[in-house]
Amino acid sequence: MDSGMGSIKVTIDGKQVEAQPGETVWTAAKRAGIDIPYLCASSALKPYGSCRLCVCEVEGARGFPASCTTPVRDGMVVKTDGEQTHRHRKNIVELYLSEQGEGADQLKALAKRFGLTKVRYRTPAKRKYEIDESNPFFSFDPNSCIACARCVRACDEIQGTFAISMLGRGFASSVVAGNDVGFAASNCVSCGACVKECPTDALHEKAVAEFGKPEYVSRTTCAYCGVGCNFDVGVSKGRIVSMRPVESSPVNWGHACVKGRFGWDYIYSKERLRTPMVRKGDDWKPITWDAAIRMIADKYSEIRAQHGPDALAGISSARGTNEENYLMSRFMRAAVGTNNVDNCARVCHSATVTGMMEVFGTWAATNSLKDIDQAKLLMIIGANPTEGHPVTGARIKRAVRRGAKLIVIDPRKIELCRYADVHLQLKAGTNVAVFNGMANVILEEGLYDAEFIRSRAENFENWVEAVKKYTPEKVEEISGVPADLLRKAARLYAQSGASMCCHGLGVSEHRWGSYGIMTMCNLAVLTGNIGRPGTGINPLRGQNNVQGSCDVGSVPVYYTSYQKLDDPKVRTLFEEITGHPLPQRKGWKLPEMWDAALEGKLKGLWVIGYDVAQTDPNLNKVHAALRKLDFLVVHDLFFNETAKFAHLVLPGASFVEKDGTFTNGERRIQRVRKVVDPPPGVKADWQAICEVATAMGTPMSYDHPSQIMDEIARQTPAMRGVSYEKLDAGFGLQWPVPDMAHPGTIVMHEEKFPRGKAKFAPVEYMPPGEEPTGDYPLTMVTGRVLHHYNCGAQTRHSKLLEFVDTDVLEIHADDAAELGVKTGDRALVKSARAEVTLPVVISDRVPPGTVFTTFHFPELNLNTLLSSSSDDLSKCPEYKVSTV
Amino acid sequence: MKRFYVSNDISALSAGADRVAAALSKKGAAVVRTSSRGAFFLEPLVEMDTSSGRVGWTNATEKDASKIVSGKGAQPVDKVSFLAKQTRFTFARAGLIDPLSIEDFKSRGGFRGLQKALGMDPQKIIDEMKVSGLRGRGGAAFPAGVKWQTTKDTAADQKYVVANADEGDPGTYSDRMIMEGEPYRLIEGMAICARAVGATKGYIYARSEYPHAIRKLRAAIARATEAGWLGHKIQGGAFDFELEVFVGAGAYICGEETALLESLEGKRGMVRPKPPFPAIEGLHKKPTVVNNVITFASAPDILDRGGAWHASMGTEKSKGTMPLQLAGCVKQGGLVEIPFGVTLESAIYDFGGGLPKGSKFKAVQVGGPLGSIFPEKLLKTPICFDEFAKAGGILGHGGIVVFDQETNMVELSRHFMEFTAEESCGKCTPCRVGSTRAREILEQIRDGQGRPEDLETLKDLSDTMKMTSLCALGGLAPYPVLTAMQYFPKEFERKPKTR
Amino acid sequence: MAPLQAILEKCRTSPPNILGTLQAVQAAQGYVDPSHVPLIAASLGVTDSDVHGVLSFYHDLRTEPPGKHHIRYCLGDSCVAMKTEKSLAALEKSLKCSIGETTKDGTFTLDKVYCLGNCAHSPAMMVDGEIHGRFTPSTVTKLVKAGRP
């Protein structure tokens, strides 16, 4: 195992145990399989020493020290099961039971273990507290609490939210949430870390209380965001009752966020689609799967016959598995004969791909989540991880507590700003200027890595010329970032020794998004902060499988892992596998599809798991395009907004109801496992695609998704060494995995970049698509909140709705005063395209001149406000800037 | 003109020193307020200089003002046997100086130790401390030099020196006397330590129950800073040391050093597990020396007169002197600084003058509320760390509280357990729940509801508290109860009252 | 500026000190109004629960307005040895208020402490910062009320 192992030898209960310096007797014993009873210790938390059940005897030491706080010493002799030890443990359990009414099950089990049959205390004072049921997902019963503070420590040390504290002192110590307001009203983010740590069920999951303790668990990957947390799904009587994060996972290290941990209850929503349905005027009529499949095959064949294959398109779901995405692309390319296939990555991080391609020749995070633990400085740009990627957010906060420096670049005061050394509060849409300005300072002050530039980069001189004019003062004019702060940030970034960038949509979703990415990458090359642990450029990828859906070819202009469509090798292999030629005309990107539909060139569309009618920008246009289609199939878990335009609706299976793989934001391909059967009448999405292809005369059939993965591996150089067998053996694989013997890649570009040398990209700052005017004086930034997810189809069908039940307009007090609105008012928000009404919340998270809102609630139709403006190169929409 | 000295120590005030001082002033006399000799049973004690030393009027009242101003009826203070028999160095200046006068302090040897230390190699300072054999006076009796060495040897960008001025043990007041009576001594000792270990910032964590001491400390820090004994470039050298007073908020447990540090950081005063020890990871995770007030107050003389001088006093393993504090049912309550080795009996009878009229000795508790109860037969125990340990007791901070024949040992035991239950930080189970359970049992026994098996339970529980508690509050709390049960078994066997 | 804001302004240290801040608030306002916890927390950049946890830990910190005069009555070991509970009973009876309470008319708050360091003159108490010792059941009330109507 680890290299440090074996440097210390201790004897525990006569057994020789090898231990690492600094660890405790308890962890050493645990590893050696010695069962020391405990309640308050946890391998996820720092030593604390509350319960005293783990006491032991140490030769030469007085008394009975707690093994969980006693560090190992070489030659130490420990006895954990002495008679006196046993008596003390029994007495302690008796004390616990004496203060509780019924007595927690765990305590009763310990009583049994120690042979405690009767509590000797007569009429002892008991704990008397009200139960807190306020949180929709878990309850807190202080009467079963043993005041061990594991919950408090979990909230502090793991989640970093500090929502709860121990209350009072002595006998009556308990736990308090917020200012004694109950969990729901406190700043608790319901991550569940405290619930997981609680050793007595004082904190317990409501679903488990209602439906029973898990009979068995099955491991899978979260299907919300791109962090890709690993969970053990607990099942009782055929029903999922819990999802608990996996301790040993390198992705989430035993942690989770509210959506993954608790927000899976939508799978039991009554409103799930359960059968295919066909439109009859304004009504919907259930039909059989066979009829539905026949209908798609017939319609698609018909349109193809009349208008050619390019009149058809498929939108595949970045929420679905790699296998499903691959099949959709194979279906469109082989069965239909067109490259018109795209997915939600288009509206998300496509600019990241384009930008990173230009500088490095790559299309994914260069490093891994684990690198956050190694970085000496983290620069978080246009990302709000404590809401969008909460487990990564918690990891970043943990890194800061460990001593890493933090720079936040965001127009808003996001939660991370509280812990930041520098917050550059730029005007939305001015990333290019800020990055060029930082480069300017680094060059000016000679803080760059000359050796790295010489050996690993090109185009340096040209680029130096280009950034010369971006003096901090000039950048201050453009972006509003004080020159001194910019200098400070540049110095910190250049000099930390290991600076890691994590960025989000605040960089990509802009008119000049790809350029923003390039200028950020320039910084990494300039300072040599790439190709090493704790460095790199790391997009926090959005949906659970946006990375994968692109990797496996659900994109109109490339084949798997961004291979060119005209590459002869690719074409030969494709033909060999599918029996059909690879179409050569580049397909339409998503926004281009809407133009094509409006022009009457696109006639038929199959949309899987993507609510374009709610989440794409400039909705009025999208709706018009959808209306023009001759045939629209919507394939989803719920009857979403897009379904309202459909001719045929198919029910999809959720992630716990099918096998497959997702690829997370650190390129880790992970297994998704079928835990329960889908609701009757629902079949796995991949099966439906196969059946349609077969019905169209291009048979596709697989016994199991593993075979699909084998087929992907054959055609995808970066995934050649991937198989289910290997994925199942650990926590998936991080591509590139060039061959079967390869263990996967944690840090990319250690020696060279895919394009050889990194290329400095000289880019000028250009203003965003819209700038404030007299009529539209405010800049509107859109983004997300913790408790809801994108179109909200899933999270609005979950108890998550109890936390947040509407989008709101966050506005600075100054602007609010000027406009005469206050918190609680409903404001009419107008853009050049449309107007919507939003509830107002005055907030100091936004600077004057900027408003912020989210897009999770369809009835508000927020995205009608947005324009079709998008990134020049990638067509990534400019969600982050519009004026209102 | 004659000058009269009247103490402004709170125990003197409690006896009416302010009124006496005012009466003297009214008669036109010049009155200087000083620290107290510590012979509190003599307060208000008015002193006056003569060519043959100080003379004084004991237990003075306003009515004595005329007599005093006339200079009649005084007796030599040095001849008071309570004082004459003591060996004072930590309290050598007690009663002699104006607490806030740097001049007074310096004229009697103040700042000589620090002056020397400023010119010494830090390691030499620590060596001197080690030679002195000084052990911590806060209770745990850990060698001070060794602790200082650890902090010195731990590399860090910031180190701290913290004086434990929480003096939580009821029945003790020696720290208070230093803080009120000679704050510069504490400042000097802390500065010596800071210089030795490489600290630049210090805190005095003082309990809120001592408002007078806090005021004086703050004033003294301001004056010492002004005079160049604290702050930037002390005495023109390269050594910086800033000092601040932090006030506690009513928590006995914050006398425990790790809880104290948590509290000083502004948090809940919860005990931290050790290791890491504060000397390595203390305040804000930085190396921190935490010492008791008296420990620091001993350092100036050690530096001034040499470690060997200090080591020549006391016993083999308990070097130096111990400031004992006589309290409770004694005739002559007050501070007694004597070399280790004097017997408990001598302390109570030779110094304390025995019990007041009408009271008969029943028991004595040494070392605060967690200290064992000793009956008459243990009075021959010599006062030093090891002999006390052998006798099943602790010396703690040197508090000696005498109880008379009227004391109900069951009720007293209940009182001790109630104290623990109320002051328990609540971190560990044996103390958090155990102290309440023990209190309940004792309550039942006191109320005549006890059963023989309850005593067994109590003993069993006490053993678990002793053996498994995280800190010494839970770990020592059973001692007074167990010793009371051991030496006064009959009182615990009372049968249920039949009425 | 509101007085609370002015106090909080002065307490903004890095790192924040919650206890010190609560003490400052109490010194100025007599107690810490629990409804101010969120303001205090926000000012310090810590969470409500952190502040609440500290507020609930220390005996000195009060969450209700105190009486005009503050009695800190010692129940330490030395004072117990000197039968202080008898004087306490007399005092409680004459004030019609027990330890931890404030008299109905708001004149006195009676708190207990463990030792005032006046053990050589036990029993001891402190009234508005003024120390008293060696009182008896018959003198204790007079001492407390002297000059305090």
Ligand SMILES: Nc1nc2c(c(=O)[nH]1)N[C@H]1C(S)=C(S)[C@@H](COP(=O)(O)OP(=O)(O)OC[C@H]3O[C@@H](n4cnc5c(=O)[nH]c(N)nc54)[C@H](O)[C@@H]3O)O[C@H]1N2
């Ligand atoms: N709870 C939750 N989590 C999610 C999602 C969800 O809907 N809900 N969606 C998932 C998806 S699909 C994605 S793509 C990710 C997105 O996650 P993030 O990338 O974090 O996306 P956003 O929250 O949309 O925006 C991030 C930040 O960009 C800032 N920003 C706006 N304009 C600019 C600018 O010009 N410059 C800079 N530097 N910053 C700017 C915004 O103020 C905002 O704080 O989250 C995923 N995770």
Ligand SMILES: Nc1nc2c(c(=O)[nH]1)N[C@H]1C(S)=C(S)[C@@H](COP(=O)(O)OP(=O)(O)OC[C@H]3O[C@@H](n4cnc5c(=O)[nH]c(N)nc54)[C@H](O)[C@@H]3O)O[C@H]1N2
């Ligand atoms: N104003 C504004 N708009 C935005 C953004 C913004 O920042 N601001 N961000 C944009 C970004 S980054 C993104 S990624 C998009 C996301 O927008 P969408 O992709 O539309 O939203 P999602 O909620 O992720 O999922 C879409 C649908 O997938 C379904 N689904 C989930 N799992 C499955 C499955 O296994 N099978 C099937 N068949 N269906 C499934 C859900 O029920 C849901 O209806 O929104 C974009 N829109």
Ligand SMILES: Cc1cc2nc3c(=O)[nH]c(=O)nc-3n(C[C@H](O)[C@H](O)[C@H](O)COP(=O)(O)O)c2cc1C
């Ligand atoms: C419950 C408890 C209370 C304590 N109270 C005090 C105290 O009031 N004053 C003090 O100096 N030490 C006190 N201590 C001892 C300190 O933890 C620590 O040992 C001491 O401050 C170290 O200084 P020293 O080595 O100079 O004695 C207490 C310990 C415990 C366990």
Ligand code: SF4
């Ligand atoms: S659920 Fe998470 S945020 Fe809420 S109290 Fe528990 S650990 Fe803290």
Ligand code: SF4
């Ligand atoms: S709620 Fe659970 S974890 Fe928290 S203190 Fe109580 S028993 Fe421990």
Ligand code: SF4
């Ligand atoms: S952080 Fe993302 S992947 Fe992890 S549990 Fe939350 S939503 Fe799921």
Ligand code: SF4
């Ligand atoms: S023994 Fe008592 S005071 Fe000490 S840590 Fe345990 S609970 Fe806290």
Ligand code: SF4
């Ligand atoms: S004077 Fe000292 S011993 Fe006496 S009661 Fe007060 S604190 Fe206790």
Ligand code: FES
């Ligand atoms: S497990 Fe060690 S004290 Fe609780």
Ligand code: FES
């Ligand atoms: S015990 Fe009461 S004053 Fe010390």
Ligand SMILES: [Mo]
């Ligand atoms: Mo996204």
